[in-house]
Amino acid sequence: MVATLHIDGAAYSVKEGQNLLQACLSLGFNLPYFCWHPAMHSVGACRQCAVKQFKDEKDTRGKIIMSCMTPATEGMRISIEDPEARAFRAGVIEALMVNHPHDCPVCDEGGECHLQDMTVMTGHVCRRARVRKRTHRNQDMGPFVNHEMNRCIACYRCVRYYRELAGGRDLDVFGWHHHVYFGRQVDGPLESEFSGNLVEVCPTGVFTDKTLKGHYARKWDLQTAPSVCVHCSLGCNTIPGERYGELRRVRNRFNEEVNGYFLCDRGRYGYEYENSDLRLRHPLRLGAEGPRPIPSAEAVSYVAGLLRNGGRVLGIGSPRASLEGNFALRALVGAGRFFIGWPERERALVTTALRLLREGAIRTPCLREVREADAALALGEDVSNTAPMLAFALRQCAMQRKIKVAAAFGIAPWDSDAVRLVGQDEKSPIFIATPCGTRLDDIATRLWRAAPEEIARLGFAVAKALDPDAPEVPDLSDEAKSSARDIAAALREAERPVVVSGTGAGSPAVLEAAGAVAAALRRLGRNVQLSLVLPECNSAGAALLGGGSLAGALSEVRKGQVDTLIILENDLYRRLNAEAADALLAGVKHLMVLDHLANATTARAEVALPCATFAESEGTLVSQEGRAQRFFAVHPARGEVRESWRWLREIGMAAGQSEMAAWQTTDDLIQTLSQEPGLSGVKEAAPGREFRAAGQKIPRQPHRYSGRTAMGADVSVHEPPPPEDRDSPLAFSMEGYQGQPPAALVPRYWAPGWNSDHALNKFQGEVGGAVRGGPAGVRLIEPAADAPARYAAEIPPPFQPAEGQWLVVALHHVFGSEELSAHTPGVAQLAPRPYLGLSPEDAQRCGVGEGDPVELAVGSSVQQLPARIIPGLPRGLLGLPAGLAGVKVVELPAGGRVRSVTGGPP
Amino acid sequence: MEKPLTKMMRPDGEPLSLGEYEAAGGYQALRKALGAMTPTAVVEEVKKSNLRGRGGAGFPTGLKWGFMPKADRVRRPRYFVVNADEMEPGTWKDRMLMEGNPHQVVEGALLGAYAVEADVGYIFLRAEYAKAARVLRRAIAEAYGAGYAGKNVLGSGWALELSLHISAGRYMCGEEMGLINALEGRRANPRNKPPHPQLAGLWGLPTIVSNTETVCNAPHIILNGAEWYKGISRSSDGGTKIYGASGKVKRPGLWELPMGTPLREVLEEHAGGMRDGLKFRGVLPGGASTDFLGPEHLDVKMDFDSVPKAGSRMGTGTMIILDDHTCPVGMVRNLERFFARESCGWCTPCRDGLPWAAQVLDAIEEGRGEPGDLDVLADLCRLMAPGHTYCALAAGAVEPLQSALKLFREEFERHIRDKRCPWR
Numbered sequence A: 001m002v003a004t005l006h007i008d009g010a011a012y013s014v015k016e017g018q019n020l021l022q023a024c025l026s027l028g029f030n031l032p033y034f035c036w037h038p039a040m041h042s043v044g045a046c047r048q049c050a051v052k053q054f055k056d057e058k059d060t061r062g063k064i065i066m067s068c069m070t071p072a073t074e075g076m077r078i079s080i081e082d083p084e085a086r087a088f089r090a091g092v093i094e095a096l097m098v099n100h101p102h103d104c105p106v107c108d109e110g111g112e113c114h115l116q117d118m119t120v121m122t123g124h125v126c127r128r129a130r131v132r133k134r135t136h137r138n139q140d141m142g143p144f145v146n147h148e149m150n151r152c153i154a155c156y157r158c159v160r161y162y163r164e165l166a167g168g169r170d171l172d173v174f175g176w177h178h179h180v181y182f183g184r185q186v187d188g189p190l191e192s193e194f195s196g197n198l199v200e201v202c203p204t205g206v207f208t209d210k211t212l213k214g215h216y217a218r219k220w221d222l223q224t225a226p227s228v229c230v231h232c233s234l235g236c237n238t239i240p241g242e243r244y245g246e247l248r249r250v251r252n253r254f255n256e257e258v259n260g261y262f263l264c265d266r267g268r269y270g271y272e273y274e275n276s277d278l279r280l281r282h283p284l285r286l287g288a289e290g291p292r293p294i295p296s297a298e299a300v301s302y303v304a305g306l307l308r309n310g311g312r313v314l315g316i317g318s319p320r321a322s323l324e325g326n327f328a329l330r331a332l333v334g335a336g337r338f339f340i341g342w343p344e345r346e347r348a349l350v351t352t353a354l355r356l357l358r359e360g361a362i363r364t365p366c367l368r369e370v371r372e373a374d375a376a377l378a379l380g381e382d383v384s385n386t387a388p389m390l391a392f393a394l395r396q397c398a399m400q401r402k403i404k405v406a407a408a409f410g411i412a413p414w415d416s417d418a419v420r421l422v423g424q425d426e427k428s429p430i431f432i433a434t435p436c437g438t439r440l441d442d443i444a445t446r447l448w449r450a451a452p453e454e455i456a457r458l459g460f461a462v463a464k465a466l467d468p469d470a471p472e473v474p475d476l477s478d479e480a481k482s483s484a485r486d487i488a489a490a491l492r493e494a495e496r497p498v499v500v501s502g503t504g505a506g507s508p509a510v511l512e513a514a515g516a517v518a519a520a521l522r523r524l525g526r527n528v529q530l531s532l533v534l535p536e537c538n539s540a541g542a543a544l545l546g547g548g549s550l551a552g553a554l555s556e557v558r559k560g561q562v563d564t565l566i567i568l569e570n571d572l573y574r575r576l577n578a579e580a581a582d583a584l585l586a587g588v589k590h591l592m593v594l595d596h597l598a599n600a601t602t603a604r605a606e607v608a609l610p611c612a613t614f615a616e617s618e619g620t621l622v623s624q625e626g627r628a629q630r631f632f633a634v635h636p637a638r639g640e641v642r643e644s645w646r647w648l649r650e651i652g653m654a655a656g657q658s659e660m661a662a663w664q665t666t667d668d669l670i671q672t673l674s675q676e677p678g679l680s681g682v683k684e685a686a687p688g689r690e691f692r693a694a695g696q697k698i699p700r701q702p703h704r705y706s707g708r709t710a711m712g713a714d715v716s717v718h719e720p721p722p723p724e725d726r727d728s729p730l731a732f733s734m735e736g737y738q739g740q741p742p743a744a745l746v747p748r749y750w751a752p753g754w755n756s757d758h759a760l761n762k763f764q765g766e767v768g769g770a771v772r773g774g775p776a777g778v779r780l781i782e783p784a785a786d787a788p789a790r791y792a793a794e795i796p797p798p799f800q801p802a803e804g805q806w807l808v809v810a811l812h813h814v815f816g817s818e819e820l821s822a823h824t825p826g827v828a829q830l831a832p833r834p835y836l837g838l839s840p841e842d843a844q845r846c847g848v849g850e851g852d853p854v855e856l857a858v859g860s861s862v863q864q865l866p867a868r869i870i871p872g873l874p875r876g877l878l879g880l881p882a883g884l885a886g887v888k889v890v891e892l893p894a895g896g897r898v899r900s901v902t903g904g905p906p
Numbered sequence B: 001m002e003k004p005l006t007k008m009m010r011p012d013g014e015p016l017s018l019g020e021y022e023a024a025g026g027y028q029a030l031r032k033a034l035g036a037m038t039p040t041a042v043v044e045e046v047k048k049s050n051l052r053g054r055g056g057a058g059f060p061t062g063l064k065w066g067f068m069p070k071a072d073r074v075r076r077p078r079y080f081v082v083n084a085d086e087m088e089p090g091t092w093k094d095r096m097l098m099e100g101n102p103h104q105v106v107e108g109a110l111l112g113a114y115a116v117e118a119d120v121g122y123i124f125l126r127a128e129y130a131k132a133a134r135v136l137r138r139a140i141a142e143a144y145g146a147g148y149a150g151k152n153v154l155g156s157g158w159a160l161e162l163s164l165h166i167s168a169g170r171y172m173c174g175e176e177m178g179l180i181n182a183l184e185g186r187r188a189n190p191r192n193k194p195p196h197p198q199l200a201g202l203w204g205l206p207t208i209v210s211n212t213e214t215v216c217n218a219p220h221i222i223l224n225g226a227e228w229y230k231g232i233s234r235s236s237d238g239g240t241k242i243y244g245a246s247g248k249v250k251r252p253g254l255w256e257l258p259m260g261t262p263l264r265e266v267l268e269e270h271a272g273g274m275r276d277g278l279k280f281r282g283v284l285p286g287g288a289s290t291d292f293l294g295p296e297h298l299d300v301k302m303d304f305d306s307v308p309k310a311g312s313r314m315g316t317g318t319m320i321i322l323d324d325h326t327c328p329v330g331m332v333r334n335l336e337r338f339f340a341r342e343s344c345g346w347c348t349p350c351r352d353g354l355p356w357a358a359q360v361l362d363a364i365e366e367g368r369g370e371p372g373d374l375d376v377l378a379d380l381c382r383l384m385a386p387g388h389t390y391c392a393l394a395a396g397a398v399e400p401l402q403s404a405l406k407l408f409r410e411e412f413e414r415h416i417r418d419k420r421c422p423w424r
């Protein structure tokens, strides 16, 4: 419903019941605020957003009200410009500033500070207070977030964000009156994997990015471009910033259909691998004395020579490389000789997931839809570790119930504290079944911890409880039956249920079970959605492209069919156990590897080519939602580093593949790959290179970018022309279009008077909602409307722990399990040390204590690890950390044996 | 003159035992209500009596209790909370009532709870009131023993659990919504209204908070009727009021007098006038968070409608008197230091404005004042005007300051001009 609002005498139409602050900001007014945040809504604490309200036309006195706490009603008359209201707002800033250190020049927030912006906006310019400022002690909060409490203006945003949105417990407000203190009880790393958002949530320089501090540059000195996170399959949108050829930080890029206002710490802080000493900077040729740099041309002609001479070549692509890179490799070696570099089990899992999404009539939700869902079932996937922002979205899903309860009391969803007060302990029904405890367990209505097969059986039982036509689950316990009935009842009642699962448990049956629950709800006519987490940032893209697994590649090699193997951005030693990887690589005459970091695979390469990271190249990733998203180079690749596809193209052309010559730019390549079935939408992911806004390119450097003429002076005193960007409508320059580009091209948020990230307000149609022109990215997978929801035929038998027989499952860690971010010092610091997890009961039975060395044998792979006792882990299960440095690669789940090194076989 | 609230009390101020209280007619009102009156009838009687809340704001009690939504099965338990946090400087009337006649407080609480169909009652007591805690704890136990509280009160089928809660000790714990948060074990920050506590109070459930003195009136209204209650008042607000006076008067103290007794009468007849050699200069009529009134207002009737007409508030009705040998700047500074310390820290004007005001007053009092300081103080008073802050603490806190700036302006200016306090 629309209401007419009179603001300073002019009439405007706004959404009735919306709070006045949001309404005024959406209309484009500059009204200052602190405690309000579009994702956290109103609490009325700071009193900064005051306006004057008048009863009617005749009322000339009016009264001061807080716009964030007042709903817009029909015919309401307010004034922003009223002198008393202006004086009040200036007075609030003046009071806030009494204790503020005013240390902008040495404050990391300076130049992108909401407090600076609001201070200027209110016109507070001189200090009257002659008081001694109160001071605080700062805390060490770990590798990610810096703490400088003296700058606090006590807006309470940090604690509200951390506790209410992110579910953290270890940040709180202490003390009283003007000594309120926002911190932890004791120094120590923040426990939440969403802590980095404090940096953006805090409107001052209290919480700032500690990694940025290590190589600091002001916002106005950072070259930035729209990008996509490469650290999990969700594809959160980011804005990395660069200076002097080094990535300095990552900020959030708002995409209301994906990450909204937030990122996880893996995504925000994982970037430092780009600056790592492990970067390959030159083509390397392995000789007797080890690898030595060779010129690019020599590398290209050498590899081309291998191909040209009729050598039998095989390509292994990668689920962490872009569509473009994978496609170029496939084009080079031929579709039949192209393999995605994943083990067979992973291929089967990802293709199962994709089949469920493509063939059923069930939609996969974007993260906004998960946030807005009103019931959830998470089957088998520890999303808090494999897809953190999905876990974050589920926390918001839990809130939906409170919002609904509050609505019955006439309380608006933005009235944050009132919603929580009336909602009390109400939360949306959320059921979580995983092998091990997760950091989302606190929002669960009910929890199950079981072996993957048991979880799958629970899922199938839920499907059966929903739909009598679903297959019967044999040998189901009464307890499982009643659990299934409870879950089914809650999901049936929900208006917008979502089923979440993924490849993390390593079990196709779990995926099928999740699909079955969704199918059953769908058959009941429910508006259900199915969200499936995949292993890596482009797993979906790789699967859409198609191609066999490493098993296929290995069998070709075994047949002696391969002379030259080309591996794209893929460390096979993370995918296969060392013996299998050795066997594969030893079976080929020539090995060429393209990657950005040195690793065990590049170490074996006859030729290793240095390729560009996500921040040095343009490309497309397909998220688990099936959303194709384009990332753009933040800075040009230096020296001999270049995009994988450009290396491959050069090799191809040198080997006589003349059709590759047509790929002058990324767009040309995308044009070709868009011909592939299922990939036609990729073109649409972002405007192409020809796009111009008002005839101009989009500048990557802010209009206040400094040092342009001096930066290269150590090399030449002449200012070089800016590097040309042939691939995209963005420019490595400060010149160009200063207005709002389409969402996929937004390099930063800035607007006159709004230097902080809150300039985003000016990019959104309605503040807090979609940016003008719609969200970035394009969904490649939409369900067939008429496809019948089908059930899988096979239901696994119950899991029975047997004496001496163990089931080893993978335990994922937000810090440590993912390959690239693990090379970031802060992430490495927070990653666990290698361990083997076992339940307290099993530990006791085996006489194993915490930290005792145990020997794990899975097949022929044997390794010794310290024991970690994990309460809640089901008996008979062993948990092995996934992807962690120092833990041998084994395909999981798998049967295994364990031996206490000190005490003999249990 | 009728003194229903205090007439039973022993001259030595020691608490009445259950037997003594019953012998003096105690718990008859509860028996009457449970036996012959519906909860609505109790509320109606209180409405008719014109009892207005004694916590400071003077909101009509019957009206407030009547806002409680109709009892249903789902939204339970319902709560009735007696506010005994009394931390207003210069106010100790609730303490006297609790220490002298704890059963009257308990009966009042029970009647209030019955009227709003509560299931659980709390008496929320100021931490420093150790004696009151002792006697109340005992009185509650005795009430349980005698069947006035518990699973089946006096065999009526109504159940009420009553307990004493001792505050962690902050001024803000007395503010209705801060109190509710504190009772839940949270920080004593206030909550925004709406939703009002009747709708969503303690743990989100229907809740009433009434002041100690307020509830002490209930038994007498129920027993003697609304008409009698109105009749013992000298104003349109019903009943009697515990008035008090502190400062350099001859006999500081508390007196139960008809509502509407003029200020002068309290001061001169009951407090015995100013000490010898001192003259009356001004008065905070209702505790520290009310505006100063000068000598021209001595004839104001002390009730909830008359005091505002003179430019202040009735507040708690316990007045603090300023004489002509005490520095008004020092007095106000003392108060603002208190308020600054007690700000809960939630909203900006109060959290950062009050300590600033206190420090400006320090500067003036210590001879470091500057000419612009009075403008700063006036601006801060405007910043903390009613409705500008999240709760009423700040608005109350600046009442003595803003009125002192008007009434004693020349004193402030002299401090600044002479760079010293003339009283030191």
Ligand SMILES: Cc1cc2nc3c(=O)[nH]c(=O)nc-3n(C[C@H](O)[C@H](O)[C@H](O)COP(=O)(O)O)c2cc1C
Pocket: B052, B053, B054, B055, B056, B057, B058, B059, B061, B064, B083, B084, B085, B086, B087, B088, B171, B172, B173, B174, B175, B176, B177, B209, B210, B211, B212, B214, B215, B391, B392, B393, B396
């Ligand atoms: C800062 C502040 C402190 C207060 N302290 C008390 C108190 O100690 N006792 C009290 O009864 N009311 C106190 N009040 C008033 C209460 O908020 C509330 O209005 C009162 O308890 C209602 O009771 P009544 O309706 O019986 O007056 C305080 C109000 C404020 C703003």
Ligand code: SF4
Pocket: A151, A152, A153, A154, A155, A156, A157, A158, A159, A182, A201, A202, A203, A204, A206, A207
């Ligand atoms: S630390 Fe930052 S977010 Fe937290 S209260 Fe202070 S200014 Fe606000």
Ligand code: SF4
Pocket: A229, A230, A231, A232, A233, A234, A235, A236, A259, A263, A264, A265, A266, A267, A268, A387, A388, A389, A390
């Ligand atoms: S949730 Fe995944 S995509 Fe999003 S920021 Fe974290 S790691 Fe990156």
Ligand code: SF4
Pocket: B172, B189, B190, B342, B343, B344, B345, B346, B347, B348, B350, B351, B389, B390, B391, B392, B393, B394, B395
């Ligand atoms: S006015 Fe604001 S800071 Fe002061 S006590 Fe009330 S809520 Fe707290």
Ligand code: FES
Pocket: A021, A032, A033, A034, A035, A036, A043, A044, A045, A046, A047, A048, A049, A050, A066, A067, A068, A069
């Ligand atoms: S933004 Fe409205 S009070 Fe803080």
